[in-house]
Structures are given as C-alpha cells and as structure tokens.
Amino acid sequence: MTAPEDTEAQRLPGVVLETVGGIYQVGLDEGSTIQASLRGRLKQEFRLGDRVVAGDRVEVERGDDGSLTIEAVHPRRTRLVRAGPGGRKPKVVAANVDRLAAVMAADHPAFRPETADRFLVLGEVCGLEPVLVINKMDLPGADALGPSLEERYRAAGYPILLASVESGRGIPEFRDLLSRGITILAGPSGVGKSSLLNAIAPGLKLRTGEVSRREGRGKHTTVSARLLELPGGGWVVDTPGFSEVEFWSLEPMDLARAFPEFRDLAHECRFRSCTHLHEPDCAVQEALEVGAVDASRFASYRQLSSSA
Numbered sequence: 001m002t003a004p005e006d007t008e009a010q011r012l013p014g015v016v017l018e019t020v021g022g023i024y025q026v027g028l029d030e031g032s033t034i035q036a037s038l039r040g041r042l043k044q045e046f047r048l049g050d051r052v053v054a055g056d057r058v059e060v061e062r063g064d065d066g067s068l069t070i071e072a073v074h075p076r077r078t079r080l081v082r083a084g085p086g087g088r089k090p091k092v093v094a095a096n097v098d099r100l101a102a103v104m105a106a107d108h109p110a111f112r113p114e115t116a117d118r119f120l121v122l123g124e125v126c127g128l129e130p131v132l133v134i135n136k137m138d139l140p141g142a143d144a145l146g147p148s149l150e151e152r153y154r155a156a157g158y159p160i161l162l163a164s165v166e167s168g169r170g171i172p173e174f175r176d177l178l179s180r181g182i183t184i185l186a187g188p189s190g191v192g193k194s195s196l197l198n199a200i201a202p203g204l205k206l207r208t209g210e211v212s213r214r215e216g217r218g219k220h221t222t223v224s225a226r227l228l229e230l231p232g233g234g235w236v237v238d239t240p241g242f243s244e245v246e247f248w249s250l251e252p253m254d255l256a257r258a259f260p261e262f263r264d265l266a267h268e269c270r271f272r273s274c275t276h277l278h279e280p281d282c283a284v285q286e287a288l289e290v291g292a293v294d295a296s297r298f299a300s301y302r303q304l305s306s307s308a
C-alpha cells in the first residue's frame with residue numbers, strides 16, 4: 001500500500017504574477033515561475049471581479065502528465081476594485097496589495113488635481129496606504145507647480161514625492177518607499193509608471209511608450225496588471241493607465257471618510273452621518289470658511305459626490 005503522501009499530488013504555494021487569456025503566470029514560493037491553468041470547479045466559485053487576479057495567493061498542483069493547475073485560491077486580504085467598462089461589473093485590478101502609489105505627471109499629460117484626488121480616494125476606499133507621486137518634474141513649468149502641490153497634499157495628510165525619470169530626482173526615495181510591502185502603481189496612461197519602475201530597477205525592462213503629441217495622452221503601453229519582485233526588496237504591481245477612475249459601489253459616507261482632512265473634523269459635526277455638503281453645524285464647512293480645509297480639495301469632493 002502506498003502512503004497517503006504518495007497518492008496526494010504535491011501542492012505548490014505561490015502568487016499570481018499576471019493573467020493573460022486564461023493562462024496564469026505564477027511565481028512559486030520555491031523560486032521558479034510557471035504557467036498554470038485554472039481548475040474548472042474554481043471558475044464556479046464566487047469571487048468579486050475575475051476569479052484570479054495578479055497578487056492572488058494560490059496552490060498549484062502538478063498532474064501526472066506534468067500539467068500545472070491552480071487548485072485553490074486563498075481569500076484576499078485586500079483588493080483594488082473599480083467599475084469595469086460600462087460600470088455594470090466590478091473589476092479587481094490586483095489582490096493583496098498594501099499601498100497605492102497614485103502616479104501623475106507634472107505635465108504631458110497635464111496635471112489635473114481632480115484626477116489625482118480620484119486615485120487617492122480609490123486607494124482610501126480600498127483600505128490601502130496612499131502616496132502621491134508627481135513624475136516628469138524636469139518639464140518646463142514643473143518647478144512652479146511643485147511647492148503648491150506639496151502644500152495642498154501635505155495639508156490634506158498625504159505623503160507626496162516629486163520625481164523625474166529624466167533627471168533622477170526622487171528615484172532613491174521612491175525605491176526606498178517600495179522596498180517594503182506590495183505597492184500598486186495607478187494613474188493615467190503616459191504619466192511614466194513603467195518608466196519609474198525601470199528607473200528603480202533597470203533589470204525589469206518594462207515596455208514604455210510615447211505620449212501622443214496631439215492629445216497629450218498615453219497610449220496604454222502596459223496592457224495588463226503585472227506583479228513584479230524588486231531586487232532591493234518589496235513587490236510592485238505595474239498597471240495599464242486608467243483613462244477614467246470609476247468607483248465600484250461607493251457610498252456617500254465612504255467618500256466623506258476618504259478625505260483624511262475631513263476625518264477628525266467630522267467628530268465635531270452635529271450629525272454623525274454628515275456629508276459636509278448641506279447639513280447645519282458642519283465642522284468641515286466651518287473649516288472651509290476659514291481656509292483650514294483647502295477649497296480646491298473640497299471642490300474635488302463636491303464633484304466626486306455628484307458623480308459617484
């Protein structure tokens with residue numbers, strides 16, 4: 001008789017690095033990277049968004065014929081979720097990430113505060129540690145923009161990093177930030193997410209693209225979310241630029257709590273469920289009137305409340 005260990009196929013734990021057309025690239029804990037398919041029965045299991053996404057922890061089994069199959073997917077600790085195309089379905093971009101780096105460009109594509117705020121809100125509502133990175137600080141006009149952005153976001157409670165792949169500014173700091181935990185880079189197409197990763201780890205050799213001269217927009221050079229291990233420690237998820245950040249089931253109170261500068265003030269509002277938009281005795285409104293809350297951040301909040 002054979003021992004139970006011999007009849008049971010060996011399970012190899014690992015993490016999903018990338019999924020393309022039903023093929024899953026998995027980094028096994030033992031060190032090798034393999035391609036696996038997904039056990040049919042797992043396709044029936046309920047899971048928000050796709051069954052398996054980059055960052056999912058899985059168990060892979062090697063069949064007698066040498067085939068590799070994902071036999072189990074572990075529950076997700078965190079997930080970055082947004083609305084998919086058309087807004088009817090959730091799209092989970094990646095699982096088990098710790099931090100969201102919202103990457104914007106000082107210019108080319110032009111910096112839009114509402115867009116930066118939308119990415120930061122996305123990180124907040126998914127429970128990720130947020131940080132804002134402004135790349136392309138080498139471009140003309142960026143020097144004038146830098147201090148005002150630092151002031152706007154530091155006052156709101158966000159770490160902000162000014163960087164340039166071109167000049168090398170902020171690259172050591174960015175590498176240091178990414179050396180702990182798992183960070184997802186999110187931002188519009190063409191801001192330089194892949195370029196920043198190549199700058200901190202040239203061995204990654206990620207594809208980068210041009211920004212169209214006419215529209216000032218990127219062309220979605222990165223095509224799928226990809227989890228990468230950094231040589232200096234830490235993991236990152238490079239993502240294709242989002243053209244639009246649409247939220248998946250964002251409640252009004254979630255949005256109010258996603259603005260860190262409102263959170264402490266909210267205890268002083270008369271109503272516990274104050275949205276700070278029209279209620280009497282609102283501490284956020286009072287702070288806004290005396291300039292303690294930034295008017296343009298509040299404008300972003302108002303805009304998000306009406307569109308979310």
Ligand SMILES: Nc1nc2c(ncn2[C@@H]2O[C@H](COP(=O)(O)OP(=O)(O)OP(=O)(O)O)[C@@H](O)[C@H]2O)c(=O)[nH]1
Pocket residue numbers: 135136137138139163164165166167188189190191192193194195196207208209210211218219220221222223239240241242
């Ligand atoms: N001037 C300047 N250009 C940069 C900088 N960083 C990146 N670029 C350029 O910006 C363009 C877009 O860079 P990518 O790294 O492909 O941008 P991305 O954010 O990964 O874009 P998607 O993959 O489409 O989401 C490329 O032509 C880069 O060379 C920078 O710091 N300064």
Ligand SMILES: [Mg+2]
Pocket residue numbers: 193194195207208221222238239240241
């Ligand atoms: Mg890219």
Ligand SMILES: [Zn+2]
Pocket residue numbers: 266269270274275276277279281282283284285
């Ligand atoms: Zn209020």
